[in-house]
Amino acid sequence: MKKTKVLLLLVGLFYYYAITTEAAAIEKTGYTETETITKKKVMKMKKKKVMKMKKKKVMKMKKKKVMKMKKKKVMKMKKKKVMKMKKKKVMKMKKKKVMKMKKKKVMKMKKKKVMKMKKKKVMKMKKKKVMKMKKKKTTATGAGRTTGAGRTTGAGRTTGAGRTTGAGRTTGAGRTTGAGRTTGAGRTTGAGRTTGAGRTTGAGRTGTGITGTGITGTGITGTGITGTGITGTGITGAGITGTGITGAGTTGAGTTGAGTNKKEDRSHLNMFIDLSSSLNSTVRKEIFEGSNFSEDYLNLEIEGKTNDKISYRFSKKLDNNKNSENYKIVDLAYLKYKWNDHLHFLIGKQPIAFGSMEYESSFYDKAFRYSNVLYKKNVENPVGFNLIYHPIKNQELQLQIVNSNSNTKEKEYDNKKWTHPMGGTLNLNCSFLNKMIQSRCSYSIFQENEKNNFWKLLAIGGKLDFKPISMEADYILSDEDVEKNGSITKIIQSMKLNNNNNHSPSIKYGTYLVKFKYNFLPRWNLIAKGEYETGISKREFSDLFVKNQLFKRLYTYYGGIEFFPVKNNEDISLHLVYQNQRINYNLDKIKKENKNNHFMILGFSYRVKII
Structure with missing residues (x-):
């Protein structure tokens, strides 16, 4: 009985303590303990939600930043590629232009070389032809070709006194004996120089003006200047051709006709x-x-x-x-x-x-x-x-x-x-x-x-x-x-x-x-x-x-x-x-x-x- 009473007292005291403490808590907060506990839980839940929301926002922000960074990097990479491509194209274009320029220069150089070679060949051919024609047309022996004053000018008169100079004179003392120039007075009579018709008027000397004996074999041979070789107008194409006496040998009207050769047009046949x-x-x-x-x-x-x-x-x-x-x-x-x-x-x-x-x-x-x-x-x-x-x-x-x-x-x-x-x-x-x-x-x-x-x-x-x-x-x-x-x-x-x-x-x-x-x-x-x-x-x-x-x-x-x-x-x-x-x-x-x-x-x- 005593134990039971003691237990009942203890329970009563504990109950009283709980009631008083709860009343005191109510006076302070206005809520019971259970309500305070639930409030704390709610606050924790809210905090968690807030934290989650913040984390999500942060993650989104980070993702956006990362995406921006990636986009920037991609754009930079693209720009770099584009720039490289453009540079390559530009380089190719430049190379092509350079190659074209080089080709043009090379072609020009080749053309110039070809033209020079052609000119050289043409000159050689001309020289060969001239030499052949000289050999054929001029048959004067020894010093039979006249130089210096022996070339005709203008209308076909000989310059100077009409005497041959240089190779035109014979060796030795330069004067020929016999019919060329006689000794003594130095002029031949009769056939040495013709009288009357000895000098022609107008354009020079006629065919009889200088006879075969007038200037002897070594001076100008009979075939060196033929009868038709010196006419009133000078030296015609048939008399001495363009190759018979070279460029400086005949001037003005001195050469005509056969003095120049042209390529024939074969397209007609x-x-x-x-x-x-x-x-x-x-x-x-x-x-x-x-x-x-x-x-x-x-x-x-x-x-x-x-x-x-x-x-x-x-x-x-x-x-x-x-x-x-x-x-x-x-x-x-x-x-x-x-x-x-x-x-x-x-x-x-x-x-x-x-x-x-x-x-x-x-x-x-x-x-x-x-x-x-x-x-x-x-x-x-x-x-x-x-x-x-x-x-x-x-x-x-x-x-x-x-x-x-x-x-x-x-x-x-x-x-x-x-x-x-x-x-x-x-x-x-x-x-x-x-x-x-x-x-x-x-x-x-x-x-x-x-x-x-x-x-x-x-x-x-x-x-x-x-x-x-x-x-x-x-x-x-x-x-x-x-x-x-x-x-x-x-x-x-x-x-x-x-x-x-x-x-x-x-x-x-x-x-x-x-x-x-x-x-x-x-x-x-x-x-x-x-x-x-x-x-x-x-x-x-x-x-x-x-x-x-x-x-x-x-x-x-x-x-x-x-x-x-x-x-x-x-x-x-x-x-x-x-x-x-x-x-x-x-x-x-x-x-x-x-x-x-x-x-x-x-x-x-x-x-x-x-x-």
């Missing part, structure tokens, strides 16, 4: 001979047929100008086979009239103005040409006229009207025929960037002998010339109502088909050509070329062809080397060429005509200027 010859080795159907020399081409050409407006050209292939059906008196014969700088007219026997780089290829590319495309189809150059217009520089437009080059005989047809078939060609040629890019395009249409039959040809070609490499590409479409080269016609005629062996099929040929040329060394060219051709029948023909049937594929490959032995002269060339030609026919009846031929050609071509 030029004559050439073109020759191509080769050693050929052939393999047909895997059988070697041997090698043989052949004269591929021999042609005589004459061209020139009659005046500034009219030019001409004549060409003849020198072929002895006069009995041939294709024999021609002249291959080319035309005149060209220049109306103005933009418009030209051409009339006469002329080549057809086909496009493509293949047709434009030069005489020296003959070994690399594919003859079936245009050359065998075009049997003969026709007669007609050509209107050539140059709208701007390096562009040319041609309109050509000529006789049709039909190879069909009238007796082969029973229908109405054209008595004089005609044809026309529209041609456009262009070049750009100093002929680095070239193009040649044309469309032609020609009448055949039989009405409603035509030969239509589209030729498109281009060239890229990036020296030392050049490339050419052509496409040629030949639409033939009557086959032009006759290759299929011959096969059909050999088959002897009933009722059709006198007719030619209608065929459309499409040809693709690509050529690559590489100038790997000076005067050395590597050439590669390929062709692909298809033949399609236009109409049904007997039991052999069906309309629009592909019956033929042809492949040709070329590879070779070209060499020009003379520096800066392409008139002479040597070539070594390998050629492989494959022809595949899709028709069973003519598959036996398939070919796989190989050719090896070693040849040369040259052009000789005769006049």
